[in-house]
Structure formats: structure tokens, C-alpha cells
Amino acid sequence: MNQHILMIEDDSRLAQMVGTYLGQSGYGFAHAGDGRTGLDAVQATVPDLVILDLMLPDMDGLEVCRRIRTLEGARAQTPILMLTAKGDPMDRIIGLEIGADDYLPKPFEPRELLARIRAVLRRRADPTPSSTQMLRFGSLEIDGDARTVHLGDKPCELTSYQFDLLLALARRAGRVLTREQIMEAVRGRELEAFDRSIDVHMGRIRAAIEDDARNPKRILTVRGVGYVFAKQQD
Structure with missing residues (x-):
């Protein structure tokens, strides 16, 4: 069809x-x-x-x-x-x-x-494949099969692309990734021009999964490099 x-x-x-x-x-x-x-x-x-x-x-x-x-x-x-x-x-x-x-x-x-x-x-x-289907970081739970995210009992609303970005970071928790590495992990294919907006998407993800988006504890910015998903969380 x-x-x-x-x-x-x-x-x-x-x-x-x-x-x-x-x-x-x-x-x-x-x-x-x-x-x-x-x-x-x-x-x-x-x-x-x-x-x-x-x-x-x-x-x-x-x-x-x-x-x-x-x-x-x-x-x-x-x-x-x-x-x-x-x-x-x-x-x-x-x-x-x-x-x-x-x-x-x-x-x-x-x-x-x-x-x-x-x-x-x-x-x-063709979403990002996940070798670990369920990821848990403190009160944050990422279900790779159902493509859902929960913070405690609260569902986190993300677009399909934002979910893929979060999953790519979470699967590499503790590793600093450049924006290019994150986008390549999401697609595994050619990069596209609109990916310059990745910082906006990260802001949206933080608003959904952080207790305080202005003081993030889960997705951290590494100035001049990119982002890192924190291994140790609440």
C-alpha cells in the first residue's frame, strides 16, 4: 500500500x-x-x-x-x-x-x-535498533520495543526522531558524542541539512525527561564537543 x-x-x-x-x-x-x-x-x-x-x-x-x-x-x-x-x-x-x-x-x-x-x-x-530493549536510569525508563519513555509513572511525549536521538545517547551512556556521531547513530546513513537543528531537539528531550530542564542531570552538554548521557542518575 x-x-x-x-x-x-x-x-x-x-x-x-x-x-x-x-x-x-x-x-x-x-x-x-x-x-x-x-x-x-x-x-x-x-x-x-x-x-x-x-x-x-x-x-x-x-x-x-x-x-x-x-x-x-x-x-x-x-x-x-x-x-x-x-x-x-x-x-x-x-x-x-x-x-x-x-x-x-x-x-x-x-x-x-x-x-x-x-x-x-x-x-x-526503520527505527534505531537496540541490543538492550529496556533501558533504566534511576526513575527514567526507555522501552526500545514499545518506543516509549517514562519518568516514574509519567509518560514522556517525544516525536519519533526525538525518541531515536534519546535512545542513541542512552545506549552510549557515559560516552561523549559529537552532534555528527549522534546523527550518524540515529540514521546510519547520509546526514541531512536540517540536522543543524539537533540542539532544538535536545532541548525538547530535556523538557520531557529532566526534572529541571534548565539544570539537566541526564543529558549534559559538553561545550565545543556535543552531548553525553549521564550513567549515574537518581
């Missing part, structure tokens, strides 16, 4: 172009022209990925992203690729912080959009 892409975008000409290109590449495609219609489509169809424009006529893309992440079941985990205005890093940072998996500035080349879609879907279909 073809993977199904939903594009929430008010520019119908752009959506038609993207739909034609993705259709030629073997993807199913649907288009919603505003946020409310898009949310209804996510509820009804559970797409494999959502391409979400930041600027919509009825609500902004950030609000749509927030609402998708509060839906029940698999819908809340739907990968989201956000389209942002070129040269506006704050929108991209906020989008990643509230749960977008990737971003792409407008205008964009269709080939780059396709590459990013494939990368996000590949991470979902």
Missing part, C-alpha cells in the same frame, strides 16, 4: 504541484486548504505524514501542530514536516519545540521536499 501524505496548505497551486510530484514518486496525496479541514482529515485518515504550512487562513500551523500532538493514539504520533518562511529561524525553532519532526523553508525544490519526506518516513519505518 502506498504511503499517504496529507498537505495542509492554502496555496492550491503549490499543493497541486506537490501532489503531482509526489504521485509520480509513488505516494498517495490529499490536500486540505485550511487548518480545521486538515485536522478533520488527520482524524479521518491517519496519514503517514503531514506537510504543514505555517501560514493558514483560519489558524497558524503551530496551532495545528499542537492540536495534532494532543490527538489520541497513532494520530498524535503522525510525522509533521513544517513549511516555514525563509530566513525566520524562530518559527522553525518553535515548530520543532512543539513537536514538528522537520522543517523546510519556502520556496523549496520538490526534490528536497521528497528527500525530507523519505528521511522522516524512513526513521519511522
